[in-house]
Amino acid sequence: MVREDGFACTLEPIALTDLLKKIPRLLVADESGNILEVPELLMLGKSLHSLHLPSPDELIRLPHGSNLYMLPGRTAVGYDFREDRVVEVGEYRGKKVQAVAAFMAPAHTWVYRAAYRREPGAPILPLYAYAAVGWLDGDYWVAGVRVDPDIRQDPAQFNLEEVERRAEEALRRYPRNRLVRHLVENCVRRYGCPAARNFVLGRWECPVPTSPGCNAACVGCLSLQAEDGPPAAQERINFVPTSEEIVEFTVRHLESSPEAIISFGQGCEGEPLLLADLLEESIREIRRRTPSGTINLNTNAFDPRAVERLCRAGLDSMRVSLNSAQEEYYLRYFQPKNYGFEDVLESIRVAKDYGIWVSVNYFVFPGFTDHPSEMDSFVRLIREFHVDMVQARNLNLDPDLAIERLGLETLDDSESIGILNWLRRLRQEAPWLRIGYFNPPVRMRNVGATVR
Numbered sequence: 001m002v003r004e005d006g007f008a009c010t011l012e013p014i015a016l017t018d019l020l021k022k023i024p025r026l027l028v029a030d031e032s033g034n035i036l037e038v039p040e041l042l043m044l045g046k047s048l049h050s051l052h053l054p055s056p057d058e059l060i061r062l063p064h065g066s067n068l069y070m071l072p073g074r075t076a077v078g079y080d081f082r083e084d085r086v087v088e089v090g091e092y093r094g095k096k097v098q099a100v101a102a103f104m105a106p107a108h109t110w111v112y113r114a115a116y117r118r119e120p121g122a123p124i125l126p127l128y129a130y131a132a133v134g135w136l137d138g139d140y141w142v143a144g145v146r147v148d149p150d151i152r153q154d155p156a157q158f159n160l161e162e163v164e165r166r167a168e169e170a171l172r173r174y175p176r177n178r179l180v181r182h183l184v185e186n187c188v189r190r191y192g193c194p195a196a197r198n199f200v201l202g203r204w205e206c207p208v209p210t211s212p213g214c215n216a217a218c219v220g221c222l223s224l225q226a227e228d229g230p231p232a233a234q235e236r237i238n239f240v241p242t243s244e245e246i247v248e249f250t251v252r253h254l255e256s257s258p259e260a261i262i263s264f265g266q267g268c269e270g271e272p273l274l275l276a277d278l279l280e281e282s283i284r285e286i287r288r289r290t291p292s293g294t295i296n297l298n299t300n301a302f303d304p305r306a307v308e309r310l311c312r313a314g315l316d317s318m319r320v321s322l323n324s325a326q327e328e329y330y331l332r333y334f335q336p337k338n339y340g341f342e343d344v345l346e347s348i349r350v351a352k353d354y355g356i357w358v359s360v361n362y363f364v365f366p367g368f369t370d371h372p373s374e375m376d377s378f379v380r381l382i383r384e385f386h387v388d389m390v391q392a393r394n395l396n397l398d399p400d401l402a403i404e405r406l407g408l409e410t411l412d413d414s415e416s417i418g419i420l421n422w423l424r425r426l427r428q429e430a431p432w433l434r435i436g437y438f439n440p441p442v443r444m445r446n447v448g449a450t451v452r
């Protein structure tokens, strides 16, 4: 039941003493960016519209490598457990303060977004997922869950001096390769991309961006945004590499790296499937030279025929991006130019027919993802196509902009079951399904055999 003040207390009755011991306190930030604890108030989390006191199992210590953001033009909202009421905090200790949120490190899925009231004229927030965060026992706690044990993007895995030394080495090894230069100068040195760092370190998943263009206009596109949209998170690659440039470094990566994967379709590019000829030629040449490792495609999957050609050429896995399993919400988010939702589904069918590992890169949005209408549609899709994996990513978009652009203003989230229950339901409904965050190696080195 959601109260007047938007508070939906879903917590089992818990003794006040326990509540105070287990629920973090509200955080605010002053104009200098100093983060302050408000010990009188408990943190709240927000699903689509309603406010929640996170239960202890919905909270984790803030993972290493996460960022904390103060949210301009957003007033923090907390819970006064003495008065049993929701309280807005626009000023604290005589200072003007703003709401605070956490952008969790990779491998983590948010359970609630930060609770705040957006003030009129507030700027659109950049492309991050703003999770609810609070303070307890001397530490930051966030409403989230680790969904993938894989350590490939854990900050502790990167010795930055070693990364730079190996980056220099890569440039020396491939002096005329524009794509390697893009990965080193743009991705490693400018953006600190963990996937590009793993390429120069010769391990795990290596990114292979190829496409400056795209045939969709996602509301949350990381590499291209409209004037009135949030700032793009990274610049798009501005050239199309040759097949020789692609093959030159990817064969070595597949043959020499542990759990080797090469992935077409990165945040710093448009849609790789628009370059199906180049990808087909490259995959054929890579597989002519080596049976090792996994060749993966991250894609909007707009063209089933092109997918078929890549499957025949030697593709091992495909990851399809979806914000929703309901066509209306898919179209509002992806705004496809020359394809439809049925093309995406047909691409999944084709890939499964060829025995390709199919993952869904699913943009989780608390209150919507776990709403019965979306959940039932998503479970139906997973079961109909026997999807192999769901990568439970976070919708990296200003939540108010997402609600507006997806038309979710009137969706009643009192029926939403919560993200942890959503994960449990997925496991119940699809016991074979792998749930995680990263593309898995589905083809091990030098055995040629497919390992699931």
Ligand code: SF4
Pocket (backbone or CB within 6 Å): 214, 215, 216, 217, 218, 220, 221, 222, 223, 224, 269, 270, 271, 300, 334
């Ligand atoms: S499909 Fe990818 S590149 Fe294209 S608009 Fe969407 S996020 Fe951007």
